Amino acid sequence: MQRLQRLAGRISRRAERHPLLWCFLLPFLLFGAGFVIQGIYPFGNAQILVTDLWHQYYPFLRLLQEKLQTGGSMLYTWRSGMGTNFLSLASYYTASPLNLLTMFLPAAWLREALTLFVMLKVGFAGLFCGMFLKDLFRRRDMSLVCFSMLYALCDYVTGYYWNVMWLDTVALLPLVMLGLVWLIRDGRRWLYPLALGLSLTANYYIGYMTCIFCVLAFFVLCICLHRNIRQWLLSGVRFAYCSLIGGGLSAWMLLPAYRALELSYSANSQFPQKAVWQLDWQDMLSNLLSFQRPTSLEGLPNVSCGMLCVVLFFAFVSAKRIPLREKLCAVVLLGFLFASCSLNILNYIWHGFHFTNMLPYRFSFLISFVLVVLSYRAYLALEHWQRFQFVPMLLGTGALCILSWGRQTKFAVICSGLLGAGFLLLLLARQFRQCTRRELNRILVIAVTVEMLFQVRMGNQQVGSTNREVYPRNNTQMQMLLEQLSRQDDSFYRVEESYTYTLNDGALYGYNGVSQFSSSANVAVTGMLKRIGLAAGESANRYCFNASTPFTNMLLGVRYLLAVDGFLADEALYTEMMSSSPVRVYQADYGLPLGYMVEDGVLSCAMTSGGNVFGNQNKLFSAMTGVEEELFSAELPTGIRHTGITADSNHYGSYHICSGSEPGRAAFDFTPQQDGIYYAYVSGGGVADAEVHRPGMEPRSYHVERRPYLFPLGSVTAGETVSIEGAIPADTDQYLTLYIYRLDQQVLEKGYQALADEMLTELSVTDTTVTGTVTARREGILYCSIPFEPGWRAQVDGEPAELIPVCGAMTGIRLTPGTHSIALHYVPEGFREGTVITGVSGLLFGADLALAYILNKRRKKVQPCGPSNA
Numbered sequence: 001m002q003r004l005q006r007l008a009g010r011i012s013r014r015a016e017r018h019p020l021l022w023c024f025l026l027p028f029l030l031f032g033a034g035f036v037i038q039g040i041y042p043f044g045n046a047q048i049l050v051t052d053l054w055h056q057y058y059p060f061l062r063l064l065q066e067k068l069q070t071g072g073s074m075l076y077t078w079r080s081g082m083g084t085n086f087l088s089l090a091s092y093y094t095a096s097p098l099n100l101l102t103m104f105l106p107a108a109w110l111r112e113a114l115t116l117f118v119m120l121k122v123g124f125a126g127l128f129c130g131m132f133l134k135d136l137f138r139r140r141d142m143s144l145v146c147f148s149m150l151y152a153l154c155d156y157v158t159g160y161y162w163n164v165m166w167l168d169t170v171a172l173l174p175l176v177m178l179g180l181v182w183l184i185r186d187g188r189r190w191l192y193p194l195a196l197g198l199s200l201t202a203n204y205y206i207g208y209m210t211c212i213f214c215v216l217a218f219f220v221l222c223i224c225l226h227r228n229i230r231q232w233l234l235s236g237v238r239f240a241y242c243s244l245i246g247g248g249l250s251a252w253m254l255l256p257a258y259r260a261l262e263l264s265y266s267a268n269s270q271f272p273q274k275a276v277w278q279l280d281w282q283d284m285l286s287n288l289l290s291f292q293r294p295t296s297l298e299g300l301p302n303v304s305c306g307m308l309c310v311v312l313f314f315a316f317v318s319a320k321r322i323p324l325r326e327k328l329c330a331v332v333l334l335g336f337l338f339a340s341c342s343l344n345i346l347n348y349i350w351h352g353f354h355f356t357n358m359l360p361y362r363f364s365f366l367i368s369f370v371l372v373v374l375s376y377r378a379y380l381a382l383e384h385w386q387r388f389q390f391v392p393m394l395l396g397t398g399a400l401c402i403l404s405w406g407r408q409t410k411f412a413v414i415c416s417g418l419l420g421a422g423f424l425l426l427l428l429a430r431q432f433r434q435c436t437r438r439e440l441n442r443i444l445v446i447a448v449t450v451e452m453l454f455q456v457r458m459g460n461q462q463v464g465s466t467n468r469e470v471y472p473r474n475n476t477q478m479q480m481l482l483e484q485l486s487r488q489d490d491s492f493y494r495v496e497e498s499y500t501y502t503l504n505d506g507a508l509y510g511y512n513g514v515s516q517f518s519s520s521a522n523v524a525v526t527g528m529l530k531r532i533g534l535a536a537g538e539s540a541n542r543y544c545f546n547a548s549t550p551f552t553n554m555l556l557g558v559r560y561l562l563a564v565d566g567f568l569a570d571e572a573l574y575t576e577m578m579s580s581s582p583v584r585v586y587q588a589d590y591g592l593p594l595g596y597m598v599e600d601g602v603l604s605c606a607m608t609s610g611g612n613v614f615g616n617q618n619k620l621f622s623a624m625t626g627v628e629e630e631l632f633s634a635e636l637p638t639g640i641r642h643t644g645i646t647a648d649s650n651h652y653g654s655y656h657i658c659s660g661s662e663p664g665r666a667a668f669d670f671t672p673q674q675d676g677i678y679y680a681y682v683s684g685g686g687v688a689d690a691e692v693h694r695p696g697m698e699p700r701s702y703h704v705e706r707r708p709y710l711f712p713l714g715s716v717t718a719g720e721t722v723s724i725e726g727a728i729p730a731d732t733d734q735y736l737t738l739y740i741y742r743l744d745q746q747v748l749e750k751g752y753q754a755l756a757d758e759m760l761t762e763l764s765v766t767d768t769t770v771t772g773t774v775t776a777r778r779e780g781i782l783y784c785s786i787p788f789e790p791g792w793r794a795q796v797d798g799e800p801a802e803l804i805p806v807c808g809a810m811t812g813i814r815l816t817p818g819t820h821s822i823a824l825h826y827v828p829e830g831f832r833e834g835t836v837i838t839g840v841s842g843l844l845f846g847a848d849l850a851l852a853y854i855l856n857k858r859r860k861k862v863q864p865c866g867p868s869n870a
Helices: 002-017 019-038 051-070 086-093 097-104 107-137 143-152 155-160 164-186 191-202 204-224 229-249 251-261 281-286 307-318 324-342 344-350 365-380 387-404 410-431 437-463 475-488 505-509 523-531 550-556 600-604 613-625 745-756 831-861
Strands: 494-497 535-537 542-544 558-563 574-580 583-588 595-598 632-634 639-643 645-651 654-659 664-670 676-684 689-693 700-703 710-716 722-728 733-743 761-765 769-776 780-787 792-796 799-801 803-806 810-815 818-826
Touching: 019 107, 019 143, 019 437, 051 086, 051 097, 051 107, 051 164, 051 505, 086 204, 086 251, 097 107, 107 143, 107 164, 107 365, 143 307, 143 365, 143 437, 155 164, 155 365, 155 437, 164 191, 164 204, 164 229, 164 365, 191 204, 191 229, 191 251, 191 831, 204 229, 204 251, 204 324, 204 344, 229 251, 229 831, 251 831, 281 324, 281 387, 307 324, 307 365, 307 387, 307 410, 307 437, 324 344, 324 365, 387 410, 410 437, 475 505, 475 558, 475 574, 475 583, 523 535, 523 542, 550 558, 550 613, 550 745, 595 613, 595 745, 595 769, 600 613, 600 780, 600 803, 613 632, 613 676, 613 733, 613 745, 639 645, 645 664, 654 664, 664 733, 676 689, 676 722, 689 710, 710 722, 769 780, 780 803, 780 818, 792 803, 792 810, 810 818
Parallel strands: 494 558
Antiparallel strands: 535 542, 558 583, 574 583, 595 780, 632 733, 639 664, 645 654, 654 733, 664 722, 676 710, 676 733, 689 700, 689 722, 761 769, 769 818, 780 810, 792 799, 792 818, 803 810
8 A cells, every 4th residue: 555655746846846737737648537437439439520520520521531642642632522612621531640640550550540640639729728827827736737728628628529620629729829918918920820829720710719819818818917008009919910820821722722712612702681589698697507418419509617716716706805806808709709609799709790500609718718728827816815805606506507407407506506615615624725736736637637537528429420330331242342433434424322321432432422511512403403403502502412313424424333232223224334233323324424515595594492403404405505405394193092181282293291290291293104214302391201111122211301302212114103102290281292293215315325425535633733625516615524613713715714603603614616726724712822822921920930939049148247346
């Protein structure tokens, strides 16, 4: 026992000599312990990929790793969305400096590396917070470990850690604030712009929130440091200059990202017309308690950072030794941040002049940071506390617990109250000299460690995990088939799947795909694809290739289709190429390359938004090919069977669905009069999944609840009855849209021949260039299945040519009759200007550092003359 005590004492003394090391290690290890308990691989079969980390962040990280390892361009990628600005994509999702390490890792280890990166970011949050507190308060002991842990493991981190791209900027916040303190207090200018630039580069979105907070913190620091007018002006000039330098250092990424966002749905957001308070202040305050599950998707702001911060906040506001101006600044700043969570106008501004889709109050980590700093300020004044201060601490903590009763779980309220009382007793023991400051620090570290481990576990349970063994689906077979396909066909082509696994399968598996789900998704492309029947939603920032028609394949340049479960309803329009059970690879019989000539009429083709998707395909097909016959013709259901509902129709395709207090079911029977390949579209009516039932075949289900799309019924013979069924929820009173159309293969063949007659040949495609040759028989439009973006530049026969938006979304070039060489080059709009700004900012920053170094050296050389010894 004595040996153990000596060992513990030795470890404790060493830890006290290196507190910053433990500021990093403890959060890192506690988060790792949470993953171990959760059964994250290699301690189980679970993985941290959930929600958008499953659909977006990991696939984009996989894409970044591919580019790093193969030397691909960081400006553009064909893997996602038919082609997209990769620099813009990376600026939000994958710009973490740690991600550069994936260059040296095999793809099979990437998920484990991502898990380690999360732990490292949490550790760095503790380290940087410790550095900030150490410098600001001139302290170097184990108390740094305690309070830095409260920030690194606050509810924001434990609830939102699956948003891995935010964690870098959250971790860097204390470093930015340390640079700001140095700038205003000491006149040292190098850290603030460097940290701010790194923060903006790592994630411009959370970095933008850091910038707003820097402005608020500037005024708070100037007031608290008691600056006079001259010092205010001087500090203001330094702050503005260094902020511009910091922003300039990241301009090479920020400016292209801003230009790309102008093409997204968020560019259309409207400023709130009137102020509305959206949250109850009592609910927000109750969320300061510990032992409650943090928000991971929807809920209250994540503001909890431990009960020690709650207890010490009341010590801060009641301490006589803390100047009144500090208290007023703190209360006003916290009040503003809390008000920003509730007031819609402030919330809108904080989120980049945009209302979020889930994940509310993304700036709430700032509240935790302020609370940690204030509580540490109060803790350091412990020696000067007066005993009456424990009264407001006790009353304030008790009042918060009473306020939270019924708003939080009984477990959270009781445990938080007991822990708060425990902290009060510990502080009282120090007040009555029952323990030394060092002993108090040690006990607090232990208590906070236990509390934060519990919070980490609560966060893990709230966020959840997924099965590692099923992600990605059929990856071995998919990679083998894609490799065989690339050896067999070395030209440029697009691949898609019969139904998607994630919403970014192209990035995940490594093929040139159509689907994309990202905050910078081109809203014009989303709208166009939605109008022709793909699963797409402008406000959801996504378009998805769940099913297609042969014309869709021609329009989007899809040559191969992966039947991921071996089934393809309209396989009569494809040729099977290869298979590896259960995946089959089909080649589209009506496939077209990246570019081909179309009729002039395509520029005036107006497709109806929210209208008949088959009608829109007919319009576009005729406009592109010049073929006047309709590609799809409507077919009527032959009967409706329903239970528990009423279904009335007033015109083709529209049914008024009403259900009672119990769920019902609707089935639409269809018996065609002639053989053919049929497609259907179902929307509304409360139907979540449209089920297709055919004799002798397994039922197929298509999820059409929020983003409906057309889907194939397959080759149906005359007299065969096909049923399209769906469950109707209780209390439904909606209109359901059901279209059934037959594909006219003769018209398809005629239109295909018209387009295939003038294709772009000798095609060469790199990440940022497309070259080829086309022979135009008459004046028309060279249509390219490339999303229209200002970053593309075109040359025809070596001369600059104007790019024309086709359907407002895709790229076209007007050509005269004859044979032409075509060249397209891509540089993200704003990249050149941003690079110049970054270069100039770097030069100014370097010159500033050199000047500061020279002046400092001269000061050291010029020593004041003392009295002579003679």
